[in-house]
Amino acid sequence: MDITGRLAIIQHEIARAENEKLQQEQMLGLFWEHPPALDPEVVGNMMQLTRGRIRGLEDRIRALLAEQKELIVRAATF
Numbered sequence: 001m002d003i004t005g006r007l008a009i010i011q012h013e014i015a016r017a018e019n020e021k022l023q024q025e026q027m028l029g030l031f032w033e034h035p036p037a038l039d040p041e042v043v044g045n046m047m048q049l050t051r052g053r054i055r056g057l058e059d060r061i062r063a064l065l066a067e068q069k070e071l072i073v074r075a076a077t078f
Helices: 005-034 040-077
Strands: none
Touching: 005 040
């Protein structure tokens, strides 16, 4: 795949990861507002899973941005 094509894909993947991260953050906010009738242990476990997903998405976004930067530099030097 050429650099231009990969840069377009990276931009799409970043947008998708950012949207998913926003959804996970919104879900995490809902857990804070859970009704008291819910089992606190279950809610805590779900919050931990959600935080883990958010961290994974943040890592993915950082990796994509680094790849994007590397490709731009490579394209500029040719």
